[in-house]
Amino acid sequence: MSEPDERSLKERTRFDPAEVEPRISDAWLQSGLFHPEADGDPAENYSIAFPPPNVTGDLHMGHALQASTQDTLIRYHRMLGQRTKFILGTDHAGIGTQMQVEKQLAREGTSRQEIGREAFLERIWAWKELHGSNIVDQLKRLGASFDYAEERFTLDEGYAAAVVAVFVALFDRGLIYRDNYMVNWDPGSRSAISDLEVEEREVTDTLFSIAYPLADGDGELVVATVRPETMLADTALAVHPDDERYARLVGREVILPLVGRRLVVIADEYVKPEFGTGALKITPGHDPNDFEIGRRHGLDELSVIGEDGRMTEAAGPRFAGLSVPDARAAVVAALDEEGVLRASDPYTHVVPFSHRSGERIEPLISLQWFMRMDELARPATDVVIDGRVRFHPERWGRVYRDWMDNIRPWCISRQLWWGHRLPVYYCDACEETYVSATAPERCGVCDGPLRQDEDVLDTWFSSALWPFATIGWPDQTPELRAFYPTDVLVTGRDIIFLWVARMIMMGIEFCGTQPFSDVYITSIIQAPDGRRMSKSLGTGIDPVEEIDRHGADAVRFGMLAMSSTQDVRYSAEKVAQGQGLANKLFNASRFVLLSIDPDATPHARPAAIEDRWILSRLARIQADVTRRLEEFDFAHAALGLYDFVYGELCDWYLELVKARLAGDGDVEDRVAVSSTLLFVLRETLALAHPMIPFVTEEVWSYVRRPGEGLLAGERFPVADESRLDPVAEAELEWAISATQAVRGWRDEVGIKPKVVMPVRIAVDGHAEVIGLLARMARLSLVGESAQTGPAAPGVASVAVPGGTVEVLAGEGVDLGAHAERLAKRRAALEAEIAGVRRKLDNAAFVAKAPAAVVAAVREKLAALEAELEAL
RNA sequence: GGGCGGUUAGCUCAGCUGGUCAGAGCGCCUGCCUUACAAGCAGGAGGUCCCCGGUUCGAGCCCGGGACCGCCCACCA
Numbered sequence: 001m002s003e004p005d006e007r008s009l010k011e012r013t014r015f016d017p018a019e020v021e022p023r024i025s026d027a028w029l030q031s032g033l034f035h036p037e038a039d040g041d042p043a044e045n046y047s048i049a050f051p052p053p054n055v056t057g058d059l060h061m062g063h064a065l066q067a068s069t070q071d072t073l074i075r076y077h078r079m080l081g082q083r084t085k086f087i088l089g090t091d092h093a094g095i096g097t098q099m100q101v102e103k104q105l106a107r108e109g110t111s112r113q114e115i116g117r118e119a120f121l122e123r124i125w126a127w128k129e130l131h132g133s134n135i136v137d138q139l140k141r142l143g144a145s146f147d148y149a150e151e152r153f154t155l156d157e158g159y160a161a162a163v164v165a166v167f168v169a170l171f172d173r174g175l176i177y178r179d180n181y182m183v184n185w186d187p188g189s190r191s192a193i194s195d196l197e198v199e200e201r202e203v204t205d206t207l208f209s210i211a212y213p214l215a216d217g218d219g220e221l222v223v224a225t226v227r228p229e230t231m232l233a234d235t236a237l238a239v240h241p242d243d244e245r246y247a248r249l250v251g252r253e254v255i256l257p258l259v260g261r262r263l264v265v266i267a268d269e270y271v272k273p274e275f276g277t278g279a280l281k282i283t284p285g286h287d288p289n290d291f292e293i294g295r296r297h298g299l300d301e302l303s304v305i306g307e308d309g310r311m312t313e314a315a316g317p318r319f320a321g322l323s324v325p326d327a328r329a330a331v332v333a334a335l336d337e338e339g340v341l342r343a344s345d346p347y348t349h350v351v352p353f354s355h356r357s358g359e360r361i362e363p364l365i366s367l368q369w370f371m372r373m374d375e376l377a378r379p380a381t382d383v384v385i386d387g388r389v390r391f392h393p394e395r396w397g398r399v400y401r402d403w404m405d406n407i408r409p410w411c412i413s414r415q416l417w418w419g420h421r422l423p424v425y426y427c428d429a430c431e432e433t434y435v436s437a438t439a440p441e442r443c444g445v446c447d448g449p450l451r452q453d454e455d456v457l458d459t460w461f462s463s464a465l466w467p468f469a470t471i472g473w474p475d476q477t478p479e480l481r482a483f484y485p486t487d488v489l490v491t492g493r494d495i496i497f498l499w500v501a502r503m504i505m506m507g508i509e510f511c512g513t514q515p516f517s518d519v520y521i522t523s524i525i526q527a528p529d530g531r532r533m534s535k536s537l538g539t540g541i542d543p544v545e546e547i548d549r550h551g552a553d554a555v556r557f558g559m560l561a562m563s564s565t566q567d568v569r570y571s572a573e574k575v576a577q578g579q580g581l582a583n584k585l586f587n588a589s590r591f592v593l594l595s596i597d598p599d600a601t602p603h604a605r606p607a608a609i610e611d612r613w614i615l616s617r618l619a620r621i622q623a624d625v626t627r628r629l630e631e632f633d634f635a636h637a638a639l640g641l642y643d644f645v646y647g648e649l650c651d652w653y654l655e656l657v658k659a660r661l662a663g664d665g666d667v668e669d670r671v672a673v674s675s676t677l678l679f680v681l682r683e684t685l686a687l688a689h690p691m692i693p694f695v696t697e698e699v700w701s702y703v704r705r706p707g708e709g710l711l712a713g714e715r716f717p718v719a720d721e722s723r724l725d726p727v728a729e730a731e732l733e734w735a736i737s738a739t740q741a742v743r744g745w746r747d748e749v750g751i752k753p754k755v756v757m758p759v760r761i762a763v764d765g766h767a768e769v770i771g772l773l774a775r776m777a778r779l780s781l782v783g784e785s786a787q788t789g790p791a792a793p794g795v796a797s798v799a800v801p802g803g804t805v806e807v808l809a810g811e812g813v814d815l816g817a818h819a820e821r822l823a824k825r826r827a828a829l830e831a832e833i834a835g836v837r838r839k840l841d842n843a844a845f846v847a848k849a850p851a852a853v854v855a856a857v858r859e860k861l862a863a864l865e866a867e868l869e870a871l
Numbered sequence: 872g873g874g875c876g877g878u879u880a881g882c883u884c885a886g887c888u889g890g891u892c893a894g895a896g897c898g899c900c901u902g903c904c905u906u907a908c909a910a911g912c913a914g915g916a917g918g919u920c921c922c923c924g925g926u927u928c929g930a931g932c933c934c935g936g937g938a939c940c941g942c943c944c945a946c947c948a
């Protein structure tokens with residue numbers, strides 16, 4: 001732990017995050033506050049499982065945003081006195097990580113196949129060791145109060161056991177099965193991927209029209225395709241059953257060009273008669289739709305494209321070995337040669353690409369493991385319908401339900417090496433299959449040797465267990481009992497299906513209850529120009545650099561202030577605003593600490609109206625921030641705090657009490673106002689702490705009382721409604737408006753700031769705050785000016801709410817531009833009065849609008865007229 | 872092809888169930904080194920609230936239509 005700043009508070013005129021943060025961070029980590037006792041039950045405890053970042057990843061803006069919001073919640077609840085656990089860990093991120101290391105191997109001129117599975121995995125583990133702790137350190141810098149003592153990794157031993165247990169259980173329930181089925185084959189990663197890892201992109205292809213001659217020589221059938229190379233695997237042609245043009249052809253045969261195979265013409269509802277020629281070639285082996293049609297009609301499933309994205313032997317000697325694009329060109333050339341190419345037209349459509357590798361998906365029939373989802377989806381949909389799980393904003397709940405209602409089987413096997421290997425064992429001798437948590441020694445039937453399935457599970461399969469596998473499941477650990485289910489899940493909308501939905505399904509299935517009760521969907525942060533924030537586009541902004549530049553509190557505040565129910569552009573200004581707030585709070589604290597009476601104790605001891613006012617305002621902002629946090633409305637919580645600190649505490653209250661603190665009043669009052677000030681400061685620090693923990697913790701060390709610990713472990717302030725004081729608020733509101741009116745007048749007229757203007761004040765009431773007005777607007781009250789009622793006009797009248805301030809002749813009072821300002825104001829008033837009159841002249845308005853509204857308008861008119869009169 | 876979100880000050884965004892709702896931060900202009908903060912303080916300028924209709928005494932706010940931007944889902948070769 002580094003030493004506290006030795007300089008006196010007086011010298012520290014600026015909050016210095018670089019000096020403070022490491023010190024505070026160490027203190028937190030050593031305090032044990034972040035590591036809760038595994039005691040009590042989930043209802044009284046509070047926990048959040050942070051979405052596990054990729055193990056080799058770096059902190060990006062999305063993490064910074066999500067960590068800021070979650071840590072704000074975590075710190076808030078910890079300060080409410082709950083046992084609070086913020087679960088941290090990283091994800092092995094199957095394809096992503098494996099591809100990074102494969103790239104590295106490629107640069108070294110080798111490949112994973114060359115070095116073999118074992119050596120490859122060693123390389124990845126080494127890579128993980130090298131890059132793995134990055135993000136955890138970065139999260140620490142942000143001040144995120146994770147339970148760092150219990151960091152998890154999805155490939156840890158215990159976690160792996162949970163994965164296997166889940167697989168076996170689901171297999172035993174018949175939900176996991178192996179099947180030869182059409183999958184999205186990603187030639188880039190050489191693996192099947194799930195539907196969710198596919199993204200549609202618009203491309204312009206060529207639509208080729210190819211003539212298939214009838215076997216009996218009686219004409220031809222022309223079909224359109226963008227993938228002529230797949231025709232080598234055609235097993236039928238199809239037309240719509242109601243299509244009269246082709247009715248006579250159904251059941252007859254055509255000759256497949258280039259190959260010579262005879263194909264039957266079938267009728268299927270799927271075919272759209274109006275598209276192209278209304279005839280469709282059917283390639284069950286290489287097109288998802290054709291696959292479905294083929295299964296309906298019992299067609300052969302041929303394959304001519306291999307898993308390497310090249311044509312196989314089955315494509316014939318002429319095309320075997322060619323890449324798909326090359327094969328396409330060759331097939332087209334051959335068709336042309338054969339005289340069956342009828343047309344080629346540009347055609348723009350959307351086609352699937354791998355989200356991971358970026359390569360075009362090659363639909364293939366492949367032997368893979370699948371998981372049936374419908375049965376698990378039902379209860380997982382119910383919990384959202386009946387509100388046991390609530391989405392924020394709500395609309396995402398509907399998106400979730402739509403997807404769940406149409407859920408399809410999930411292809412869970414991946415032809416990768418980095419991940420959880422399937423707990424499946426085959427006996428080659430007798431073709432037995434064993435699914436077991438512990439590897440069986442030998443085949444139970446023929447006693448032959450067993451071989452484990454080579455594949456690993458989709459990363460999201462293990463991620464789906466995150467909320468419970470991280471805290472001990474399948475063992476009934478104290479942690480699991482204390483912290484499952486968790487409370488809130490905070491994540492981006494891009495993984496609602498990939499992750500959120502699956503967690504809910506698995507949580508209900510294996511723990512009997514939903515894994516969290518609220519899902520807060522964060523904004524996606526875009527680059528300032530509105531583009532995606534990404535390293536490759538050069539639009540990325542590094543949160544760590546922002547922390548270096550502005551401080552962690554600033555970044556946290558900025559993130560919270562930016563957070564929204566819609567996507568937002570990164571706003572450096574919001575971060576700067578947060579930096580301003582941290583510095584402001586720090587300096588206000590310095591002022592308080594360096595100015596208060598040594599006998600002060602932190603208690604509300606209102607001795608003047610402004611004391612009652614700030615206590616009232618404090619109670620309001622406390623209630624407001626609390627409500628905002630409960631509603632996941634972080635932007636308003638942060639900005640509301642900002643407004644309170646700047647606009648009420650610093651701009652007005654501190655200024656108002658300076659004279660009293662300076663000691664020109666009586667000692668009693670000085671102690672009283674000092675006490676109130678100290679109280680307000682401490683409450684404000686605690687209120688702000690969940691959002692901006694560093695600066696508040698630092699200042700706390702100066703105001704901490706004996707027996708109190710770190711602010712992170714103290715109580716969050718509860719709004720004291722008995723302190724609400726509408727009278728004080730109204731009076732101060734008047735004083736502030738009047739002050740602003742006079743200041744505005746002074747500035748425009750050109751009265752020097754230092755000049756104290758002699759005035760008489762002609763207003764009714766407000767006696768208690770006229771002294772404040774005088775102080776803040778630099779006025780000296782002459783004669784009976786503090787009395788109520790109209791006073792004799794001075795050399796100029798300044799309108800304030802409910803009356804005027806009559807400026808008297810005096811040193812430095814040079815009216816300068818007063819006449820001009822007066823005329824301007826008069827014109828504005830007249831225009832406004834005309835508007836209000838028009839409204840009141842409208843009989844319908846007076847008749848139909850609520851009486852209170854009409855009265856308010858009348859009052860406004862009277863006030864405007866009074867002001868005009870005074871001028 | 873369905874669905875969702877957005878369009879408010881030069882920029883980034885707030886504006887709850889329709890009546891001080893036309894706001895904030897930044898930027899800009901003016902004046903102040905006022906004994907917490909000059910990365911500060913005080914004051915100020917700046918908006919046909921995307922367009923067209925409608926409902927209403929009254930509409931950024933409700934309804935209908937349209938334009939543009941963005942996102943999600945989807946098996947038309």
